[in-house]
Amino acid sequence: MAERPDRAGSAVELREVDAANVRAVCELTLAPGQEPYVAPAAFTIAEAAYEPEGMLRAIYPAGGGKPVGVLFVDLAAAPASPLLVRLQIDAAHQRRGYGAATVAVLAEELRERGRRELRTSYHRGALEPRDFYLGLGFEPTGEVEDGEPILSLDLGYSGSSNARSASSR
Numbered sequence: 408m409a410e411r412p413d414r415a416g417s418a419v420e421l422r423e424v425d426a427a428n429v430r431a432v433c434e435l436t437l438a439p440g441q442e443p444y445v446a447p448a449a450f451t452i453a454e455a456a457y458e459p460e461g462m463l464r465a466i467y468p469a470g471g472g473k474p475v476g477v478l479f480v481d482l483a484a485a486p487a488s489p490l491l492v493r494l495q496i497d498a499a500h501q502r503r504g505y506g507a508a509t510v511a512v513l514a515e516e517l518r519e520r521g522r523r524e525l526r527t528s529y530h531r532g533a534l535e536p537r538d539f540y541l542g543l544g545f546e547p548t549g550e551v552e553d554g555e556p557i558l559s560l561d562l563g564y565s566g567s568s569n570a571r572s573a574s575s576r
Contacts, residue, residue, distance in 0.1 A: 417504030418469035421512055424452060424477070432465050432477050438498040444530045448477045451493045455479050462489075466496070466509050475500040478509060480517075484526065488559070489517060491527035510543050510560075518562045525562060528555035 424432055435448040446454075455463035460483030466476035476496040484490035491513070496506050510525075517525055527545065529536050537556070545558035 417508045419475075419505055419508040419512055420467045420469055420471075421464040421478070421509070421516070422467055422474075424455075424463050424465050428465050428474060432474050435474065435477060435495060435497040436499070437495070438501060440534050441498075443532060444534055444536065445495050446493060448495055451477055451479050451495065454492075458483075461492075464513075466505060468505070475505050476509065478513065480513065480525075487522055488524040488526050489522055491525055494527075506539065507543055514560065514562055523562055525560040526557055527560075528552055528557050530555055 422428065429452065433449040433452065437445060437447065452463065455461045458479075458481060460481065462478075462480040462482055464478050465474040466478060467474050474497075476494070478491065478495070479493040481490040481492050491510075494506060494509065496509075514525060525545075526548070527540060529540070531554075537558075540558050540560075543560065545560045548557045548559050550557040
């Protein structure tokens with residue numbers, strides 16, 4: 408269970424989605440207008456069930472409580488470059504630093520696994536998360552897949568335990 412505070416002081420833990428928390432994760436809600444940009448949590452769980460190389464995690468505030476989000480990463484997308492397929496923070500918990508803290512914890516976990524890059528994509532539109540990801544250090548690759556621009560975060564993996572932290576950028 409990884410934990411890390413983000414720049415705003417929020418801290419999160421990433422936990423397996425299991426029988427004890429699956430219902431609470433499925434009950435996470437989207438903010439009004441976000442439906443075209445991110446799938447509901449229940450869809451994420453169903454999709455992850457058919458991706459044996461995927462990483463599905465519930466996002467909890469440090470210290471416990473109820474989940475505040477869910478993420479799904481395709482680890483088979485490319486050997487050194489996993490794809491963040493979905494990051495959803497519950498509508499009631501958005502703009503509190505949980506998303507940024509989650510990406511920092513995820514980046515550290517992937518770096519420890521020897522991954523060099525984290526990629527994601529986004530649906531274009533008025534509420535697109537592009538600026539959120541750019542603010543975390545992601546950079547546009549110039550690639551587009553299924554109409555969605557691809558962004559990449561250099562994980563600073565150097566093959567040693569002294570790798571740069573994504574949150575120090």
